[in-house]
Amino acid sequence: MARGVLKLPEDLPVSVPRFVGKEVTRLEDPGLVTGTAEFIDNLSLAGMLHCAILRSPHPHARILRIDTSAAEAMDGVAAVLTGEDLRRWCNPAVTAPEGWGSYSMAVDKVRFVGEPVAAVAACNRYLAEDALEQIRVEYEPLPCVPDAHAATTPGASLVFEEKGSNVIQSRVYDWGEVDRMFAEADHVVSNTFRWNRVGANPTETFGCICQWDLTGNALTCHGSYQVPRFMALGRSATLRLPANRIRIIAQPMGGGFGGKGGPRGTDIAALLSRKAEGRPVKYIEDRIEYLLAGGGQSWDRHYEAALAVRADGTITGLKVKLLDDQGAGAEGYGTISAAKPLAAFTGCYRIEAARYDLTLVATNRAPTYPFRGYGPPPHYFVLESLVDMAARKLGMDPAELRRRNYIRPEQFPYVVPSGNEYDSGQYEVVLDKALALADYAKLRAEQARARAAGRLIGIGVVSTVEPGVFDWNCYATVGVPGVGVPEGVKVAVDILGNVTVAVGFNLQGQGQFTVAAQVAADYLGVDMHAVRVATAASDVALPHFGQGGSRLGVSVTGAVLGACRKLEVLFCRVVAHLMQTTPEQVELMDGRLRLKANPAVGMTLAEVAGTMLARSDLLPPDVEPCPEANYVWTAPGRTAPDEQGRCKSYLTAANATHLVMVEVDRETGQTSILGYWIVDDCGTRLNPATVDGQIEGGVAQGVGAALFEEYVYGESAQPLVTTFVDYLIPTIGEVPSSRKAVVVTPSPVSPLGAKGTGEGAIHTTPAAIMCAINDALSPLGIEVRETPASPRRLWQLLQQVA
Amino acid sequence: MKPAPFAYHAPETLPEAITLLQRFESDGVDAKILAGGQSLMPMLAMRVARPEVLVDLRRLRSLDYIRAEGGTLTIGAMTPKRAAEQSALVRETQPLFHAATELVGHVGVRNRGTVGGSFAHADPASEYPAVALVLDMELKAVGPAGERTIPAADFFVTYMTTSLEATEVLTEVRLPAWTRGTGWAIQEMARRQGDLALAGVAATLRLVRGACTGVRLAAFGVNATAVRLRAAEELLEGQRPEAANFARAAAAGAGNLEEPMSCVHASSEYRRQLVEVLAKRCLAEAASRAV
Numbered sequence A: 001m002a003r004g005v006l007k008l009p010e011d012l013p014v015s016v017p018r019f020v021g022k023e024v025t026r027l028e029d030p031g032l033v034t035g036t037a038e039f040i041d042n043l044s045l046a047g048m049l050h051c052a053i054l055r056s057p058h059p060h061a062r063i064l065r066i067d068t069s070a071a072e073a074m075d076g077v078a079a080v081l082t083g084e085d086l087r088r089w090c091n092p093a094v095t096a097p098e099g100w101g102s103y104s105m106a107v108d109k110v111r112f113v114g115e116p117v118a119a120v121a122a123c124n125r126y127l128a129e130d131a132l133e134q135i136r137v138e139y140e141p142l143p144c145v146p147d148a149h150a151a152t153t154p155g156a157s158l159v160f161e162e163k164g165s166n167v168i169q170s171r172v173y174d175w176g177e178v179d180r181m182f183a184e185a186d187h188v189v190s191n192t193f194r195w196n197r198v199g200a201n202p203t204e205t206f207g208c209i210c211q212w213d214l215t216g217n218a219l220t221c222h223g224s225y226q227v228p229r230f231m232a233l234g235r236s237a238t239l240r241l242p243a244n245r246i247r248i249i250a251q252p253m254g255g256g257f258g259g260k261g262g263p264r265g266t267d268i269a270a271l272l273s274r275k276a277e278g279r280p281v282k283y284i285e286d287r288i289e290y291l292l293a294g295g296g297q298s299w300d301r302h303y304e305a306a307l308a309v310r311a312d313g314t315i316t317g318l319k320v321k322l323l324d325d326q327g328a329g330a331e332g333y334g335t336i337s338a339a340k341p342l343a344a345f346t347g348c349y350r351i352e353a354a355r356y357d358l359t360l361v362a363t364n365r366a367p368t369y370p371f372r373g374y375g376p377p378p379h380y381f382v383l384e385s386l387v388d389m390a391a392r393k394l395g396m397d398p399a400e401l402r403r404r405n406y407i408r409p410e411q412f413p414y415v416v417p418s419g420n421e422y423d424s425g426q427y428e429v430v431l432d433k434a435l436a437l438a439d440y441a442k443l444r445a446e447q448a449r450a451r452a453a454g455r456l457i458g459i460g461v462v463s464t465v466e467p468g469v470f471d472w473n474c475y476a477t478v479g480v481p482g483v484g485v486p487e488g489v490k491v492a493v494d495i496l497g498n499v500t501v502a503v504g505f506n507l508q509g510q511g512q513f514t515v516a517a518q519v520a521a522d523y524l525g526v527d528m529h530a531v532r533v534a535t536a537a538s539d540v541a542l543p544h545f546g547q548g549g550s551r552l553g554v555s556v557t558g559a560v561l562g563a564c565r566k567l568e569v570l571f572c573r574v575v576a577h578l579m580q581t582t583p584e585q586v587e588l589m590d591g592r593l594r595l596k597a598n599p600a601v602g603m604t605l606a607e608v609a610g611t612m613l614a615r616s617d618l619l620p621p622d623v624e625p626c627p628e629a630n631y632v633w634t635a636p637g638r639t640a641p642d643e644q645g646r647c648k649s650y651l652t653a654a655n656a657t658h659l660v661m662v663e664v665d666r667e668t669g670q671t672s673i674l675g676y677w678i679v680d681d682c683g684t685r686l687n688p689a690t691v692d693g694q695i696e697g698g699v700a701q702g703v704g705a706a707l708f709e710e711y712v713y714g715e716s717a718q719p720l721v722t723t724f725v726d727y728l729i730p731t732i733g734e735v736p737s738s739r740k741a742v743v744v745t746p747s748p749v750s751p752l753g754a755k756g757t758g759e760g761a762i763h764t765t766p767a768a769i770m771c772a773i774n775d776a777l778s779p780l781g782i783e784v785r786e787t788p789a790s791p792r793r794l795w796q797l798l799q800q801v802a
Numbered sequence B: 001m002k003p004a005p006f007a008y009h010a011p012e013t014l015p016e017a018i019t020l021l022q023r024f025e026s027d028g029v030d031a032k033i034l035a036g037g038q039s040l041m042p043m044l045a046m047r048v049a050r051p052e053v054l055v056d057l058r059r060l061r062s063l064d065y066i067r068a069e070g071g072t073l074t075i076g077a078m079t080p081k082r083a084a085e086q087s088a089l090v091r092e093t094q095p096l097f098h099a100a101t102e103l104v105g106h107v108g109v110r111n112r113g114t115v116g117g118s119f120a121h122a123d124p125a126s127e128y129p130a131v132a133l134v135l136d137m138e139l140k141a142v143g144p145a146g147e148r149t150i151p152a153a154d155f156f157v158t159y160m161t162t163s164l165e166a167t168e169v170l171t172e173v174r175l176p177a178w179t180r181g182t183g184w185a186i187q188e189m190a191r192r193q194g195d196l197a198l199a200g201v202a203a204t205l206r207l208v209r210g211a212c213t214g215v216r217l218a219a220f221g222v223n224a225t226a227v228r229l230r231a232a233e234e235l236l237e238g239q240r241p242e243a244a245n246f247a248r249a250a251a252a253g254a255g256n257l258e259e260p261m262s263c264v265h266a267s268s269e270y271r272r273q274l275v276e277v278l279a280k281r282c283l284a285e286a287a288s289r290a291v
């Protein structure tokens, strides 16, 4: 008979797992690295047109007139789209809170530089861009709201007039006796912090091919879609089509990181197809469009924060006040991003009470979108900086102060004041391993020598918790309806014993196809190459969500295990029937269904599947000839939020300590990373190589946020960074090669004990680097509290003490 | 990001190329030379440059060579930068130019980008023009009226503008060979490896009886063209190679700069500071190589 929940890889029905927990070669890589995977720009459909989009040069302006006649008259131009078409056919984007969404193309006025104003579908992209030059738009510039502070100034211009204010949301969460903690504290450290806009920059920008079926009134969209099911629901709302008439086909993607965006591009290409008699229309967002107004801008945040500390170093309270510049509206789920820190508000620490005072405002900057981590990277920058400031104030070593405040292993499951429950962890073991790996005492001695010689050397030791496997229950607190986040798969065995796992998501780079195949192969006892993982289109796939919130590795594992378990039950029944015994006498082991009493007697998967498909006469009467099983996994034990937003939201809590040593050049302000050490604990490592890749990538993006990347806006909300010449993603020359070690505390609540681990490094790296820089600067009595700590910024600071 | 329409020619010979350029010039057609395309192609794609015609020099194999003759290193304009970087002859004959080449962009950019293209493009943040001023390089151009040789000091006019005529092709760059004992250095501050510099400095000097002499110093990335730091050169001439002297010279050089340019990564004031720091460090490095 079938087994219960598999807590560890050892529980799989094989003598020894051959794939789970091993650094197996990833199935998806040959197609990805050779470029032969069907990326959206590799795909062409017959009769396809190409779209180019005219974008607003103004941050805020009324549209007086658009003349498209010259463009329409050009040979090769099939359709031209303007806001008038959207007003006629569409709704504005659905947002939470309600009413902060624009149409996918400007109607009446533009709200940011780069907002689509008109679009052309032509025989090729060159011609489409030529046609854009023929479109005349008359604007009447309006006073603009350049930043978050301006948004709340009395008399400020309104981004959404009908709202009567630029404040999208404002509320205070109170958890525990915050005021008492601060009143009774021996020390209070408080400060302001600024996290400038950064964001996702996948290798491939957004792209799609949309085709409107004019007779069936249905829409098919191929594209680089991160979350197909949500894309279908969103399009249904804006394009006024029933969701089951929208078919979203996710192509393999050249990365995502949350920034793929796509709603506007999809709507525009779809409407152009509608206007061009249903011919397919391809839209490939170019890098300038992406940087200007794609999904790549996130986290434009101003903080005021404070920590209450006792003389012995016990941290008792945390207050964070956040003013968040969402840009021109809430179309990018920005409220969720601000609420995500609720899942781990107090980090690794036993902080009793906390307050989160949240104000989200609209400005005339580009709308912000999700980015890997979805909120905690800036939050941890603030929290960990405060902890370092407290350590300096107390004259304590920052590692020791952290140790003193960690949640202890015996306290798990541990509920943080903001409501989420951490499943397990050994934070001190992770810290000690990191200190040993880096030889911390030696680094401090080196630092002392360097300081004596006048060099600015600093060390950062930062620990964080990574909430893994998100559920949308916690976001209900910021107005997003509580929507479940299921993950469904179908596992099918064919007549030759091959196994197909059908999933609802496509490749994005993280390697979940491989994880699905590892789990299926070890459960069913077949070779990994006998397993094929395939993507089903959104309209026929089982309920699913896909990548996001450090969830998919764990979720797809749970789904595959669930489906395999159902198959196991089914196969045991069939075999028992064939062998004239009861299902309890049959078991699955190493790919065979065998008699428990006489293991030499049994059948292979292929034999069972073949019998089921070909010999209905041999089947038990109530068994269908279908050697397949569906399973939709969802995290167990999730709870609805209370009035203070408290709920069990994320299933797992991974943990890491990053240790970094930097040197700041006193004369140029340039920071060099001298060494980087990481110890992390994400429970069972389903594929250690994949975990390693996730960490490396997260570190790279963290280095970017801490030192290089920044979407700069001018005083009148003009974007000043619109190409990769100025948006500085660190290269292999800037990203340190880190030394790593591992602690494994399997999750007691997740399938096979794995924890979500896609975001931990980007949560930790920016804080670690900023703390190290401030450690370096501390002898001078200055500190940097704004990211990125670019040379220009540090030099200005150093000027104060020159 | 697709170029506006243009006509395309890829002549087989240099005279053919010049004839084409001359014809377009007299017909009032805006023609542009295309070499490695590393600067021109992005400008076309962004429609910042919109020539009606491109004359591609890629078939002119005769402009792809590296030779040393009579104390001069000559490099054909169409030589890929990567070839110069990998050439032992370049490294031995003119190590400063070689070091500058290694700082240009990334391997991919150096594979496609030509040596001549960088001079003709005259990007103020490029390493080559500064090296050209320090070394007194010469640029050879061929046009309808024949060949002429232009000293580096007369070649760079202003931001992305040279003294080349629209009908002229830059065919060769000429460098004096390095003389044993001459110290050299090039340093820059770029945000990332391979980025164009926010500021940079190139230097050469010799030591005669314990004093600095023949000091040449030029900065790039700060003004519309690379500039000699004459105040620094003069101050250091005849002085001992000591940190305090380098610092004094560097401060004078940076202090006398015309108002440096400013961008999101570096203010004018910060660029001036960078020139001072880099000049000081460059002088020390050059002196350490001089005998």
Ligand SMILES: Cc1cc2nc3c(=O)[nH]c(=O)nc-3n(C[C@H](O)[C@H](O)[C@H](O)COP(=O)(O)OP(=O)(O)OC[C@H]3O[C@@H](n4cnc5c(N)ncnc54)[C@H](O)[C@@H]3O)c2cc1C
Pocket (backbone or CB within 6 Å): B032, B033, B034, B035, B036, B037, B038, B039, B040, B041, B057, B077, B078, B103, B104, B105, B106, B109, B112, B113, B114, B115, B116, B117, B118, B120, B121, B123, B125, B126, B127, B128, B164, B168, B169, B170, B171, B194, B195, B196, B197
């Ligand atoms: C990512 C990146 C990083 C870079 N980093 C640097 C750097 O650090 N330092 C640096 O110096 N440069 C850098 N560059 C610029 C690069 O070096 C270019 O290759 C160079 O500026 C132009 O050479 P090209 O052969 O590609 O010329 P093209 O782009 O083809 O042409 C450039 C210009 O020169 C003209 N031209 C070219 N050849 C001739 C000729 N023989 N006669 C007359 N006119 C001619 C063209 O008409 C055009 O106006 C970088 C470029 C990139 C893409």
